[in-house]
Amino acid sequence: xxxxxxxxxxxxxxxxxxxxxxxxSGYRIAxxxxxxxxxxxxxxxxxxxxxxxxxxxxxxxxxxxxxxxAAQPGLPVILLTSVLFDRQTVxxxxxxxxxxxxxxxxxxxxxxxxxxxLLAAGK
Amino acid sequence: MLAxxxxxxxxxxxxxxxxxxxxxxxxxxxxxxxxxxALINELEGIAAATQSAEGSLRIYALTRDPRDLAAGxxxxxxxxxxxxxxxxxxxxxxxTARQVARLATLAESRSAFARELGSAPPESLATLxxxxxxxxxxxxxxxxxxxxxxxxxxxxxxxxxxxxxxxxATRWTIGLGVAINFLLLAAGAWLIxxxxxxxxxxxDAMAAANAQLESRVQARTAELSAANDRxxxxxxxxxxxxxxxxxxxxxxxxxxxSITDLVFVITxxxxxxxxxxxxxxxxxxLAKDLINRPLPELVRLTxxxxxxxxxxxxxxxxxxxxxxxxRSEGGEIPVRFTFYPLRDGNNVVGGVVILNRxxx
Numbered sequence: 001x002x003x004x005x006x007x008x009x010x011x012x013x014x015x016x017x018x019x020x021x022x023x024x025s026g027y028r029i030a031x032x033x034x035x036x037x038x039x040x041x042x043x044x045x046x047x048x049x050x051x052x053x054x055x056x057x058x059x060x061x062x063x064x065x066x067x068x069x070a071a072q073p074g075l076p077v078i079l080l081t082s083v084l085f086d087r088q089t090v091x092x093x094x095x096x097x098x099x100x101x102x103x104x105x106x107x108x109x110x111x112x113x114x115x116x117x118l119l120a121a122g123k
Numbered sequence: 124m125l126a127x128x129x130x131x132x133x134x135x136x137x138x139x140x141x142x143x144x145x146x147x148x149x150x151x152x153x154x155x156x157x158x159x160x161a162l163i164n165e166l167e168g169i170a171a172a173t174q175s176a177e178g179s180l181r182i183y184a185l186t187r188d189p190r191d192l193a194a195g196x197x198x199x200x201x202x203x204x205x206x207x208x209x210x211x212x213x214x215x216x217x218x219t220a221r222q223v224a225r226l227a228t229l230a231e232s233r234s235a236f237a238r239e240l241g242s243a244p245p246e247s248l249a250t251l252x253x254x255x256x257x258x259x260x261x262x263x264x265x266x267x268x269x270x271x272x273x274x275x276x277x278x279x280x281x282x283x284x285x286x287x288x289x290x291x292a293t294r295w296t297i298g299l300g301v302a303i304n305f306l307l308l309a310a311g312a313w314l315i316x317x318x319x320x321x322x323x324x325x326x327d328a329m330a331a332a333n334a335q336l337e338s339r340v341q342a343r344t345a346e347l348s349a350a351n352d353r354x355x356x357x358x359x360x361x362x363x364x365x366x367x368x369x370x371x372x373x374x375x376x377x378x379x380x381s382i383t384d385l386v387f388v389i390t391x392x393x394x395x396x397x398x399x400x401x402x403x404x405x406x407x408x409l410a411k412d413l414i415n416r417p418l419p420e421l422v423r424l425t426x427x428x429x430x431x432x433x434x435x436x437x438x439x440x441x442x443x444x445x446x447x448x449x450r451s452e453g454g455e456i457p458v459r460f461t462f463y464p465l466r467d468g469n470n471v472v473g474g475v476v477i478l479n480r481x482x483x
Contacts, residue, residue, distance in 0.1 A: 013366055021359045024352060082367075082374045105367040108360050 003119050006047035007031045008038040008064065009080075010057050014104070018051065021108050022115070035059035035067075042068055047075070049119060051111075054081035062097055076118040080104055080111070124314055131307045138300030145293040152286055156279065158212055162219070163275050165209035169226060170268045172202035173233070177261050180237060184252045192241055199234045206230055222271055229264040385448070385458070385478040391435060391471065393418045405480075407451035418476060421449050424460055431462060438464040438471040448478060457481040 005027050007018050015031040022029050030045065032038045035056050042050070050068055054061040065077045076099040084103055085094060094101045100114050179195030182188075206227045213219040236255060243251055379386055379399045385406075388397040395413050403409060406421075413421065419428050425445040434441050441462035447455040458478040465473040 011370070014370075017359060017363050017366065021356070021363070024355060024359075082370050103367075104370055105364075108356075108363050 002026050002028050003048040004028045004030070004045065005115070006038060006041060006050045008035065008050065008052040008056065008061070009033070010053060010055070014053075021112070025112055027115075033057070035061075035064040038064055039067060039071075042071065046072055048122070049115060050075060050077045051080050051115075052077060054079060054083050065098055074122065076100075076122055078102060078111075078114060078118070080106070124311065124318070127307060127311045127314065131304055131311070134300055134303050134307065138297055138304075141296050141300075142293065145289060145296075148289060149286070152282060152289075156282060159275050159279055159282075162209055162212040163272055163279075165205045165212060166268050166272050166275070168205040169202060169209060169230075170265055172198050172205055173230070173261060173264055173268075176202060176233065176237070180240065183240065184248065187245060187248065192237065196237055196241070199230070199237055202230050203234070219271065219274070222267060226264055226267055226271075229260045229267070232258075232260050233264075382477075387418060387422075387476040387478075388465075388473065389418050389435075389476060390473045393431060393435060395421070396473065405456070406448060412451075422458070422460065422476065422478065423447050423449075423455075434462050434464060435471060435474055438466060440464070445481065446478070 005022055007015055007022075007029060009015050009018075009031075010033050012033070015033070019029045019031050030041055030047070032041055033056075035058060038050070038052070041047075050065070052061040052064055056064065061079055061081065065079070068077065069075055078100045079094065079098040080102050082104045085101065090101050099118050102111060102114065176195045176198035179191050179198055183191035183195060206223065210220065210223045210227065213223045236251075236258075240248065240251060379388075379397075382399055383401055385402045386399040387395055387402065390396050394415050395418055396415070398410055398413055402413070408421070419431070423446060424430060425447075430441055430444065433439075441460065444460040446458050446460035448458045449455055457480075459481050461477045461479075463475045463477075464471045465475060
């Protein structure tokens with residue numbers, strides 16, 4: 001059974017690109033545009049990993065991640081955003097709240113490697 | 124294979140034709156044998172009737188009893204019947220027919236003698252018998268009958284031998300034909316077996332070739348599929364990189380454009396390279412009119428151009444300095460001037476100027 005990944009991003013093209021790429025890589029993918037949809041989907045079908053944007057239409061990614069982790073502790077989450085954080089912020093702040101932080105300029109194969117690492121660590 | 128079956132058919136037809144011919148000959152020979160036996164019977168009947176008739180006439184010569192003469196005449200009638208049948212049976216054999224005719228002549232002479240006895244006065248009978256004693260017709264008739272019987276028996280024996288040889292030849296012919304056909308059919312079966320084996324081998328070879336081809340097609344399909352997946356991934360990577368760049372640029376624009384203060388991005392020599400929408404809104408200038416124009420033509424620091432030149436050169440901030448902003452339709456607006464140098468590593472490559480309206 002392949003792993004189930006939930007993608008949360010308000011931009012349709014990003015959702016589509018990630019879905020295509022990760023489907024080819026053998027994962028079961030679900031995509032949603034808002035935090036509300038993400039929470040509903042996670043409640044119905046708990047994902048093995050979540051990839052979330054920071055800036056969402058009705059909420060922000062970190063708030064969503066906190067809610068998802070409250071419902072499913074230990075859930076690996078990747079924050080994938082256009083907002084660039086400096087290393088210190090990532091290490092001292094974000095690393096406590098997300099499993100990994102990746103800017104959206106990160107190449108897809110690097111994103112895939114991070115997903116594989118997190119899923120392997122969660123076994 | 125076709126030639127083999129044609130040969131089998133020819134042999135079969137030849138054997139059948141030969142057998143039919145032999146059958147016809149056998150039927151003909153059988154008819155001849157039956158007729159010859161009948162002729163022999165009739166000849167023996169002739170001899171018996173002659174002897175019976177002559178015996179009755181001899182008895183009549185002693186007894187003078189007319190009943191003996193009548194018995195002799197009846198025997199001669201049977202003799203005539205036998206002669207008629209024998210003549211009919213011998214009509215196809217000229218020599219035999221001629222001899223049967225001779226027998227008829229001799230028999231007729233004996234009939235004439237009997238008739239003469241019947242009509243002669245009793246006192247002359249002794250004379251007639253005396254004269255007849257010298258007659259050799261009966262002996263000749265019996266000898267002739269015996270010779271004819273012997274001849275017919277010899278012919279029968281010869282014909283029996285011929286029939287035996289003919290039957291033997293027929294048996295050999297049919298046996299040989301059956302043997303040849305059996306051999307030919309065995310050869311045909313062998314050839315068919317060879318043909319089936321060859322076809323089976325060909326079918327196996329074709330199946331193997333098909334399997335190999337199928338395997339190659341599958342391998343090639345897998346290669347193409349893998350290549351297609353690689354292309355798809357490369358395409359996705361390219362699209363991802365493009366959207367990331369575009370997204371980043373849009374995000375940067377969004378940050379600057381969302382600021383309600385007037386923002387100018389300038390080059391190292393203070394030429395305007397970018398403005399935010401608030402500049403167009405508050406000054407009436409369009410971006411196309413301002414790009415690449417020196418900032419001092421539009422914004423004048425009360426303290427003169429020097430502080431900005433030094434800020435660009437030395438890379439330090441200027442904060443909240445008094446200045447005026449030239450509007451497009453003329454007139455000036457008092458503003459507060461703030462400058463932040465843009466650094467790329469250790470180099471100052473330009474700066475960002477932020478103007479906010481001076482409060483009274």
